Amino acid sequence: MPTACIRTLGCPKNSVESELFAGIFSRAGWAVSDDPESSDLLLLNTCAFIAPAVEESLEAFYQAEEWRNRRVGRRLVLAGCLPGRFRDDGSGGLESVDLLLLPGEFSRLSGYLGTQGGPCGQLPLEGRILRYLRIADGCDNRCAYCTIPSIRGPFRPERRETILARAGEMVESGASEIGLVAQDSSMWRDGGTGLVQLADELAGTWESVWWRLYYIHPAHFPEELPGLFARRHNVMPWLDLPVQHSSGDLLRRMGRPYGREKLERILDLVDSAGLDIALRATVIAGYPGEGDADFDDLCEFLSGARALRSLVAFPYYDEEGTLEHSRAASRIPGDVTAYRLSVLGSIGDAAAAAWAARLGLGPLEVLAETSRTGHGRFDAPAVDGRCTFSRRVTPGKVYSCRVDEFTGLDMTVTPAPRGIDRAPRPSDASCQTRSKEDG
Numbered sequence: 001m002p003t004a005c006i007r008t009l010g011c012p013k014n015s016v017e018s019e020l021f022a023g024i025f026s027r028a029g030w031a032v033s034d035d036p037e038s039s040d041l042l043l044l045n046t047c048a049f050i051a052p053a054v055e056e057s058l059e060a061f062y063q064a065e066e067w068r069n070r071r072v073g074r075r076l077v078l079a080g081c082l083p084g085r086f087r088d089d090g091s092g093g094l095e096s097v098d099l100l101l102l103p104g105e106f107s108r109l110s111g112y113l114g115t116q117g118g119p120c121g122q123l124p125l126e127g128r129i130l131r132y133l134r135i136a137d138g139c140d141n142r143c144a145y146c147t148i149p150s151i152r153g154p155f156r157p158e159r160r161e162t163i164l165a166r167a168g169e170m171v172e173s174g175a176s177e178i179g180l181v182a183q184d185s186s187m188w189r190d191g192g193t194g195l196v197q198l199a200d201e202l203a204g205t206w207e208s209v210w211w212r213l214y215y216i217h218p219a220h221f222p223e224e225l226p227g228l229f230a231r232r233h234n235v236m237p238w239l240d241l242p243v244q245h246s247s248g249d250l251l252r253r254m255g256r257p258y259g260r261e262k263l264e265r266i267l268d269l270v271d272s273a274g275l276d277i278a279l280r281a282t283v284i285a286g287y288p289g290e291g292d293a294d295f296d297d298l299c300e301f302l303s304g305a306r307a308l309r310s311l312v313a314f315p316y317y318d319e320e321g322t323l324e325h326s327r328a329a330s331r332i333p334g335d336v337t338a339y340r341l342s343v344l345g346s347i348g349d350a351a352a353a354a355w356a357a358r359l360g361l362g363p364l365e366v367l368a369e370t371s372r373t374g375h376g377r378f379d380a381p382a383v384d385g386r387c388t389f390s391r392r393v394t395p396g397k398v399y400s401c402r403v404d405e406f407t408g409l410d411m412t413v414t415p416a417p418r419g420i421d422r423a424p425r426p427s428d429a430s431c432q433t434r435s436k437e438d439g
C-alpha cells in the first residue's frame with residue numbers, strides 16, 4: 001500500500017484541510033503516516049498570509065524538495081496558501097513539484113490519486129482529543145492589510161448538515177474538544193440558522209464535548225453569544241476577538257467597519273453575562289498612520305477590558321497585493337513599533353496577573369490533552385495558557401482542579417481524584433461564576 005505523509009503549517013484552519021486531504025488519501029487506498037522517511041509522497045500544506053509565514057513555508061518547501069530528491073520515485077504535493085498566493089508569478093520555483101493544489105482543490109487531489117470526488121471526512125492526524133471543524137472558508141471582508149481574501153476567495157459557508165455529520169464523526173472517534181473555525185466564524189449562516197444557533201445545537205447534541213468558537217469579527221459579533229456561554233456550560237466562555245485597534249481613524253483606514261463604541265458594547269455584554277468570560281484579543285501595532293493618540297486610545301481600551309485574558313500583538317506587515325501596500329503612506333519606524341509592542345506586552349502581562357487572581361479563588365476545569373498536560377476552560381489549546389498536572393491523569397477527561405502556581409498564562413494544577421464524566425450544568429460548584437469570585 002502506498003504511503004503519504006502530510007505536513008501542516010499555519011493555523012487550525014489548515015489542520016482541517018490536511019485532515020480532509022488525509023480522508024481523500026484513505027479513500028484512494030493510501031496509508032497516511034507522520035514519518036516522511038517511510039512515505040512515498042509528501043503533501044506540504046502551507047501558510048502564506050504574512051511575510052514570516054511565507055518564509056517558514058518556503059523553508060519547509062526547500063526541505064521537502066531535498067526529501068524528494070534523496071530517493072527516486074518520491075512525489076511532492078504542494079498545497080494551501082503558498083501556491084494560492086504565488087501561483088501566477090513563478091516565484092520560489094513552486095512549479096517543480098509533482099502536483100500543485102490551490103486552496104480547496106480537493107477534487108484535483110482525488111483525480112491525481114485515481115479516484116473521484118471532493119472531501120469525504122476528516123481523518124485525525126494529530127490525535128483524536130482536540131479537533132477543529134471548519135464551518136466556512138474564504139472571506140468577504142476587505143481589510144486593507146490582508147492577503148487572505150485574494151488567496152482563499154469569497155466566503156463559502158459549509159451546510160449545517162455537513163457540519164453536524166463531521167461533528168458526529170469526530171465525537172465518535174473520541175473528540176473531547178472541538179473548535180469551530182473559519183476566517184470569520186461570525187458570518188456563518190445556513191438559511192435562518194446563524195453561528196449561535198449552530199453552536200447551541202452542537203453543544204446540546206453532544207453535551208460531554210467542549211465546544212470553542214474561534215475568530216469572532218467585532219463587526220459581526222452575535223449579541224446572543226454571551227447568553228449562550230451562560231446557558232451552555234460546554235460552550236467555552238472564551239471570546240476570540242480580532243480587535244486589531246480601537247481608534248476609529250485607524251479602523252476606518254484598515255477597512256474594518258466598527259469603532260471603539262462597538263468594542264465597548266461587546267465588553268459590556270460580556271461583563272453583564274453573569275459569568276467569567278475570557279477575552280483573547282489580537283491587535284496590530286505600528287499600522288501606517290498610527291499616531292501617539294491612536295496608540296494611547298488602544299492602550300486605554302485594552303487596560304479597561306476586565307475580560308482580557310490573552311493579548312496577542314502583531315507588528316504591521318506590509319504585504320504586496322494589499323490596499324495598504326498600494327498607499328503612499330508614511331510608515332511607522334521600526335523602533336516605534338517595537339516600543340509599542342513592548343507596551344502592549346505589559347498590558348497583556350497585567351491582564352494575565354488579574355486573571356491569575358481570579359482563577360486562584362476557585363476550582364478550574366481542565367481538559368487533559370496528555371497524562372501530564374492540558375488546558376483550562378478559559379484557554380484555547382496550543383495558543384493560550386497551558387496546564388501541567390501535579391499527577392498523572394487520563395487524556396481526554398476533564399478534571400476539576402486547584403491551581404497551585406501561575407507563570408503568566410500557564411498554570412500548575414492539582415486535579416481532584418476523578419475526572420468529570422459529563423459536563424456539569426452552570427449551577428454546579430465547579431462552574432466559576434462572578435458571584436463566586438465576588439463572594
Ligand code: SF4
Pocket residue numbers: 139140141142143146147148149183184217
Ligand atoms: S476578516 Fe479581514 S483580516 Fe480576517 S481574513 Fe477577512 S480580510 Fe483578512
